[in-house]
Amino acid sequence: MRFSSCYIPTLKESPADAEVISHKLLLRAGMVRRLTSGLYIYLPLGLKVMEKIAGIVREEMNAAGFQELLMPMVQPGDLWKETGRWEHYGKELLRFKDRNEREYCLGPTHEEVITDLVRGEVRSYRQLPVRLYQIQSKFRDEIRPRFGLMRGREFMMKDAYSFDADSAGAERSYKLMYDAYTRIFSRLGLRFRAVEADTGSIGGNFSHEFMVLADTGEDTIAFCHNCDYAANVERAEVTWQGEACAAACPPCEKVATPGAHSVEEVANMLHVPAASIVKTMLLTVDGKTVAVLVRGDREVNAVKLKNLLKAQDAELAGAAVVEGLTHAPVGFAGPIGLSVPVYADFELQGGTDYIVGANAADAHFRHVDLRRDATITAWADLRAITPEDVCPRCGGRIELTRGIEVGHIFMLGLKYSEAMHAAFLDETGKEKLMIMGCYGIGVSRVAAAAIEQNHDQNGIVFPPPLAPFTCILLNLDPRNAEVNARAEAIYALLREMDVDVLLDDRDERPGVKFKDADLLGVPMQLVVGGKGLARGIVECKDRRSGEKGELSVENLARDFSAWAAAVRNGWEKQQGPERSGPAL
RNA sequence: CGGAGCGUGGCGCAGCUUGGUAGCGCACCUGCUUUGGGAGCAGGGGGCCGAAGGUUCGAAUCCUUUCGCUCCGACCA
Numbered sequence: 001m002r003f004s005s006c007y008i009p010t011l012k013e014s015p016a017d018a019e020v021i022s023h024k025l026l027l028r029a030g031m032v033r034r035l036t037s038g039l040y041i042y043l044p045l046g047l048k049v050m051e052k053i054a055g056i057v058r059e060e061m062n063a064a065g066f067q068e069l070l071m072p073m074v075q076p077g078d079l080w081k082e083t084g085r086w087e088h089y090g091k092e093l094l095r096f097k098d099r100n101e102r103e104y105c106l107g108p109t110h111e112e113v114i115t116d117l118v119r120g121e122v123r124s125y126r127q128l129p130v131r132l133y134q135i136q137s138k139f140r141d142e143i144r145p146r147f148g149l150m151r152g153r154e155f156m157m158k159d160a161y162s163f164d165a166d167s168a169g170a171e172r173s174y175k176l177m178y179d180a181y182t183r184i185f186s187r188l189g190l191r192f193r194a195v196e197a198d199t200g201s202i203g204g205n206f207s208h209e210f211m212v213l214a215d216t217g218e219d220t221i222a223f224c225h226n227c228d229y230a231a232n233v234e235r236a237e238v239t240w241q242g243e244a245c246a247a248a249c250p251p252c253e254k255v256a257t258p259g260a261h262s263v264e265e266v267a268n269m270l271h272v273p274a275a276s277i278v279k280t281m282l283l284t285v286d287g288k289t290v291a292v293l294v295r296g297d298r299e300v301n302a303v304k305l306k307n308l309l310k311a312q313d314a315e316l317a318g319a320a321v322v323e324g325l326t327h328a329p330v331g332f333a334g335p336i337g338l339s340v341p342v343y344a345d346f347e348l349q350g351g352t353d354y355i356v357g358a359n360a361a362d363a364h365f366r367h368v369d370l371r372r373d374a375t376i377t378a379w380a381d382l383r384a385i386t387p388e389d390v391c392p393r394c395g396g397r398i399e400l401t402r403g404i405e406v407g408h409i410f411m412l413g414l415k416y417s418e419a420m421h422a423a424f425l426d427e428t429g430k431e432k433l434m435i436m437g438c439y440g441i442g443v444s445r446v447a448a449a450a451i452e453q454n455h456d457q458n459g460i461v462f463p464p465p466l467a468p469f470t471c472i473l474l475n476l477d478p479r480n481a482e483v484n485a486r487a488e489a490i491y492a493l494l495r496e497m498d499v500d501v502l503l504d505d506r507d508e509r510p511g512v513k514f515k516d517a518d519l520l521g522v523p524m525q526l527v528v529g530g531k532g533l534a535r536g537i538v539e540c541k542d543r544r545s546g547e548k549g550e551l552s553v554e555n556l557a558r559d560f561s562a563w564a565a566a567v568r569n570g571w572e573k574q575q576g577p578e579r580s581g582p583a584l
Numbered sequence: 585c586g587g588a589g590c591g592u593g594g595c596g597c598a599g600c601u602u603g604g605u606a607g608c609g610c611a612c613c614u615g616c617u618u619u620g621g622g623a624g625c626a627g628g629g630g631g632c633c634g635a636a637g638g639u640u641c642g643a644a645u646c647c648u649u650u651c652g653c654u655c656c657g658a659c660c661a
Contacts, residue, residue: 009594010622011595011596011610011611012595012596012610012611012622013595013596013610014595014596015595015596016590016595016596016597016654017590017653017654017655019654019655034653036652036653037652037653037654143585143658144655146654146655261660261661262660262661263660263661279659279661280661281659281660281661282661299659300659302658302659315658316658316659316660316661317661318585318586318658319660319661322660322661326661328661329661330660330661331660331661332661333661334661357661384659474620476619476620477619477620479619508619508622509618509619509620509621509622509623510619510620510621511619511620511621511622511623512621512622512623513620513621513622514620514621514622515621515622516622518621527620529620530620531620532620539620
């Protein structure tokens, strides 16, 4: 491709509404433009990156024995009512009516549609397994779209679905996808981790997320230094190893704590560590309010509560609910005399003589023995894991790091086949439900994540497999006949060698070309200019390392191939050995 | 949904407090010079100041409404 005939509108400055680095650089490099909140136009270069990613995904899906199909983005509401997700999916599901007042939604995912397809076709165990996928736009009406391509409302996704006759088959399908995902993210040149995850609104029995490691990630993951345990903090189990505290506790008494709303304020006012305070959080779980107790220096994990109560969702109660229940402003809730179920974190059994909110303005209780003074509905693992905790599998050291969720695979089990009656006849002629799995990759998010992980002050540093071009050839002086002729000859040679090369033949100053080349993140830069040609060389620069070298014009094909191998090698070293992730 | 902020040429912004008929940088067009890390000089084109209504002799500026966008909050108990 010639730069002069490409639409690559690069920007010197980044638009004011871009916050994260991937968003800024995608805009500056002329890869995307925002249409409106959460909706992006993929410009030619951005689309090319997307297609590179999709290409690798497609190859690995096909290799795993999944077949591509394409389903409509618009889906009938009736199907979603069958599974109950019309009610439960919430406002993220964009609904609308057609001219005949029939209800529809824009597909945020396609379990209903594909299950409808398969239940209408498959009758016999002989037809199973069915393994299908598509690469398509999804629409989710996010609460707050942000971070550019990272959390848009419309985005490109690969979603795959498997239907098996028995759980052994379903596990084989799941494993095929787990391995395919590992291969995909390895091939893309990304540093990533597979982690155990919560199944969220998709549901199912268990799931794994694939996380690109980056400090700007929205998720936190916990992993063990000793074994291969790794999990999203939403899910990471906390094992409480202490013993129930048997120490005596003085009688409970009320103390004035004017204006002390937070644990920190109470701790300072009463001169006690945060760990001797019990934090009482009120949460609304499927419309009902419950209280959760954790130590003052801990954080409630709402996902664990939701799963404990087998609920659809759990979120912090609003101030009105808190005030109505505690007869006090937010900040003074406590378990004593509360009229809702109280769930307490295991860890609190390890101590006594706590401070709790008094359910009255500006007051707390001290010398509280939770067993003696409060009614605890149940003790459970309800807090978020911390680096002080140990691995739930082997007791090893736990570390937390940030990640960007780019893939998620789910063992759905019977959730959808039951609701939609996707059944078949087994060998004995008995009707059975299909066991399903579903597997997503956020293709557009992968592009953003790759940039979050790979960039520097000068721009994007694309891993070669998803770079829009392999090589950018800078013709520094197109008006100079000799330089121009050399550049054209090298361009032709590289194309013959099947190198995906962008020739910068624009009538621009050299500085502009250098800057744009760095910004675009093309892994290999070749510079053809009068100075080098006089010495019979062209300069080369590895975008990742910044290392410069010289290739002889005479033996360009040979030198280029050797250099290309060195560049690839550098990337592989940086990525490190493939990580296996947690055992299945 | 709650809180904050912003809408002024394609992009980034100033002007608004204290109303007087719109400006800067980048980009764009023309010419000359320049040509190895986002050139210099000179000239030029482009904006009913997000929209609607109001106050006023006069509104980008003041008031009301509305739309759009961004950020923060959903671990504060």
